[in-house]
Every structure is written in C-alpha cells, then in structure tokens.
Amino acid sequence: MRTVCGIDLGTQSCKIVVYDYEKKSIIAESSAPVDMIAENDGTREQKTEWYDAAIKTCFDKIDKKTKKTIAAIGVSGQQHGFVPLDDKGKPVYNVKLWCDTSTAAECDDLTKAAGSEKKLIEIAGLPMRPGYTAPKVLWLKKHKPKAFEKLRHILLPHNYINFLLTGEYWAEYGDASGTALFDVRQRVWSSKVCKYISPDVEKYLPPLTTSEKTAGVINKAAADLYGLNEGTIVSSGGGDNMMGAIGTGAVSDGFLTMSLGTSGTLFGYSNKPVIDPTGNLAAFCSSSGGWMPLLCTMNCTVASEEFRNLFGMDIKALNTEAAKAPIGADGIVILPFFNGERTPNLPNGRASINGITAANFNKQNITRAAMESAIFGMRIGLDGFVSLGFKPKEIRLTGGGSKSVLWQNITANVLNVPVRILTGSEAAAMGGAIQALWCLETSEGKKSSIEDLASKHVTLGATIKPDKKSVDAYNKAYAVYSKYLGALSPLYK
Numbered sequence: 001m002r003t004v005c006g007i008d009l010g011t012q013s014c015k016i017v018v019y020d021y022e023k024k025s026i027i028a029e030s031s032a033p034v035d036m037i038a039e040n041d042g043t044r045e046q047k048t049e050w051y052d053a054a055i056k057t058c059f060d061k062i063d064k065k066t067k068k069t070i071a072a073i074g075v076s077g078q079q080h081g082f083v084p085l086d087d088k089g090k091p092v093y094n095v096k097l098w099c100d101t102s103t104a105a106e107c108d109d110l111t112k113a114a115g116s117e118k119k120l121i122e123i124a125g126l127p128m129r130p131g132y133t134a135p136k137v138l139w140l141k142k143h144k145p146k147a148f149e150k151l152r153h154i155l156l157p158h159n160y161i162n163f164l165l166t167g168e169y170w171a172e173y174g175d176a177s178g179t180a181l182f183d184v185r186q187r188v189w190s191s192k193v194c195k196y197i198s199p200d201v202e203k204y205l206p207p208l209t210t211s212e213k214t215a216g217v218i219n220k221a222a223a224d225l226y227g228l229n230e231g232t233i234v235s236s237g238g239g240d241n242m243m244g245a246i247g248t249g250a251v252s253d254g255f256l257t258m259s260l261g262t263s264g265t266l267f268g269y270s271n272k273p274v275i276d277p278t279g280n281l282a283a284f285c286s287s288s289g290g291w292m293p294l295l296c297t298m299n300c301t302v303a304s305e306e307f308r309n310l311f312g313m314d315i316k317a318l319n320t321e322a323a324k325a326p327i328g329a330d331g332i333v334i335l336p337f338f339n340g341e342r343t344p345n346l347p348n349g350r351a352s353i354n355g356i357t358a359a360n361f362n363k364q365n366i367t368r369a370a371m372e373s374a375i376f377g378m379r380i381g382l383d384g385f386v387s388l389g390f391k392p393k394e395i396r397l398t399g400g401g402s403k404s405v406l407w408q409n410i411t412a413n414v415l416n417v418p419v420r421i422l423t424g425s426e427a428a429a430m431g432g433a434i435q436a437l438w439c440l441e442t443s444e445g446k447k448s449s450i451e452d453l454a455s456k457h458v459t460l461g462a463t464i465k466p467d468k469k470s471v472d473a474y475n476k477a478y479a480v481y482s483k484y485l486g487a488l489s490p491l492y493k
Helices: 048-060 104-114 117-124 133-143 145-150 157-166 191-197 220-226 240-247 302-311 315-324 363-387 405-415 427-443 450-457 468-492
Strands: 003-009 013-020 025-033 044-046 070-077 083-085 153-155 214-217 233-235 255-260 264-268 282-285 291-297 333-335 352-354 394-398 419-422 460-464
Touching: 003 048, 003 157, 003 240, 003 427, 013 048, 013 427, 025 048, 044 048, 048 157, 048 220, 070 157, 070 240, 070 427, 083 157, 104 117, 104 133, 104 191, 117 191, 133 145, 133 191, 153 157, 157 214, 157 220, 157 233, 233 427, 240 255, 240 264, 240 291, 240 427, 255 363, 255 405, 264 363, 291 363, 302 315, 302 363, 315 363, 315 405, 333 363, 333 468, 352 468, 363 405, 363 468, 394 405, 405 419, 405 460, 405 468, 427 450
Parallel strands: 003 070, 070 233, 255 394, 394 419
Antiparallel strands: 003 013, 013 025, 083 153, 214 233, 255 264, 264 291, 282 291, 333 352, 419 460
C-alpha cells in the first residue's frame, strides 16, 4: 500500500491526514493545537517552536507502519504569515500572522512609496493590506532593527514546514502571491515592491517553483524525528486557501469555494489574472497552475463564537436559538469587526450591534444577526466576482461553519447561488494530499492533471438551492446591513 499525506498548519491547530489514494479513503488523521499571542494593538503572533512541536505531536499520533506507507507529502499553511529566519534557519523574531493588524502604518508607508494604491495594483496586482506579508517585513525593520539585521530568509508558514521536512528553501506561486511582494501577472518576485522596504529584501526571498514540482525530499533529520522514510517527496504545497481550492475541487472556471472559519474566504479558479481595481478581491495565483481571485474577511465565525460564549451556549444551542429568529433578525444588524477588518479595509474597525429596540432585543435575534453578518461580509466578495465577469455556477462550502444547516441555508439565500456541501471536513489538508499525489505521479512520468485528480478524489455531498422568498428577504436585510456599514465605516478610518 502507498499513501499520500496532507499537512494543514492553521491559525489554531495543525492537522495531518494520510490518504490511501487507491481505495480513496483517509486511513489516519491527527491534530495538535497551536497557541497565539494577541495584544490590543492588533498584534497576532506565534512562535516557530510551536509549529515544530505541533508537527511532531501530529506525526507521533500516527501509527509507525502507516507512516512508512507515505510516498509523498503536501503542506498547506495559513497565508501571509511572516516567518523571519537567520542564515542558519533560526527565527529572529515571532511569526506575524495574517490576522495581525498592527501594521496599518506600514501599509500607508508602502502605499506612499509606490505613489498610490492604484500604482501598487499596477505594479504587482495587489494593494497593501495589514494581512499581507510585505508590511510585516517593514514593521520588523522599523520596530525590531536588530532582528532585521539578522534576517536572511523570508518564509511563509507552509514554506517553513517544507523547510523542516527537507532543509530546503522554496516558494510556489500561490502562497507567494499573497505576500504583496510578488508580481501576480508575471509570476515573479516584485523587485520594485521589495526595494520600497530595503535593497536586500528580494535576496531573502526563496526561489520559486511550479505547483506540480517538488520542494525537496524528506531529509535524514526529519525522517528520524517524525518516523518517515528518508527521500519521500514533498510537493510545493501552498497557502490554506489554495490547498482548500484543490481539496474542494475548485480547479476549473465557474466553481467557487467558501470557507467559514475564524476568517471567511471566497475564492475561485481562473485561467487568467483577475485584477480587482477596488482591491476588495485579492489577485492571487492558484496552487494548481492558474489564478485564484479571493475575498478574505477577518471576522467570519468570530461574532457567533463571541456571542455563543457570552450567552453560555454550545454550538447546537446557538443554531437552535438563531433559527427561531426571522430573516434579518427583526432589524438587528451586527458589524462583526472584533479583529479589525480586511474587507472592507478597516484595520481599526470595531464590532457593534445596531438597530436594537425594546421589542427586538433578545438572544434569538442577536445570534441570528451574528450568523448573518458572516455571510453579508462574503456577499461583498461575490458582488466583486460578478462585476469582474465571473459567472458562479456553484459554491463549495467548507470550514467549521459549513457543518451548520442554518448557515448552509443562509449562504445559499444571501448569495443566491446553489451551495454544495463536502463530505470531508479537512479541505486544506486533503488538498495538500491531492497535490502530493499530483507531484508523485508527475515525478514518475505519468501525465496527470490536477482537474482529473480533484474529480476523482474530492467527495461532494448535498446541494442546497436558493429559495426565492428567502432571497428577496435577504436582499432587503443586506441593504440594511450595507446602510450601517456605510454610516459607521468612517469612524474607523
């Protein structure tokens, strides 16, 4: 028996799946938590040693014989995180994460250096946003100059895991395109943007490889540490959204994937670059050979979790209470910006409850409004896709929130697009495993395509179709949400 392995290093945990691609079944799974440093100024950081420990814990939980069947490994990692290493591969500072909003001033500095946001989009395809990697590198230079002096390698979390496994430094187009240090049209590091930070920054970036190629093989140190076979292929890997696209089968035009997690993402495959002049949709590359326009909101399931904890509810009770309220939560609207926000660009945003009266102020309406706010934020992205000529056929739903029947229906009706549920929950890890299989078969001389592999190995479940009455009601509710968003946004700029 030969298997492939997918690793997903997320914000809160690390997950591993071992997949028997001949029998089309996951034969082993494991996970380990990852802590976070959070401060009131928007700082969100982690330590590389936490990643080291999580990977070790996950592999230790898998049977030794099973690990010896692994023929290829694919790594998914949370996007945009800045892993700063010295010349020996040791960290010079913490990992600043995608959800870190402490770099708003650095975004302004880089935008001014380029001349304008429009100029940045012309140069590299992306505006500067606090989530991206580029402002984090400038932050290190400004706030931790001694650490910056030691900097020799700029990696993303998935690149770092590849480095742990192989001892080599590589990047691929998908995850690299989320750094804002990359020219998404030409698929090269952007010398211009790098120089806005420092003349040496481009030298610290890893060489680029295409998605079907290897990032190296398991070296002896990793084989001994994790119980793997030395020489096992490690594919190029990618960001969690890029791997999620593979793991949900969104590798051809017309299909969108929506991930309902701590952050919310909506993304799809395109055969050509999709550059949004407003900057709301990120013009990323895919990890399957094309491009992947993407919307990211930093507060998706955050509001529902905050109110669930406040009310002392479990997840089942949250869904039960929210289902009792009418569409539009009887006029209550929540702006869910507990962590600032990336789309719309409000890094200093704050959460708020609006439209409260003596008649509508109850748990049912508040929990419903919290759940609806997550999907209203995603509609901004769908409207952007449509305005750029993308014609959505179907949305593949993944992430923790996708398990909620209520959220499934809210999604279909707010977006007015059929929603398809995946039978497996670990889309990013599964995407890593499928990409590993693609890399394995390519290395053996087989003419594999990622489209064929995704169609064979992604298992889809039920379809939820929009209901016209509910769609009409949500159009009215979304208009009310947009009114509050427009009125309050100036307070946070």
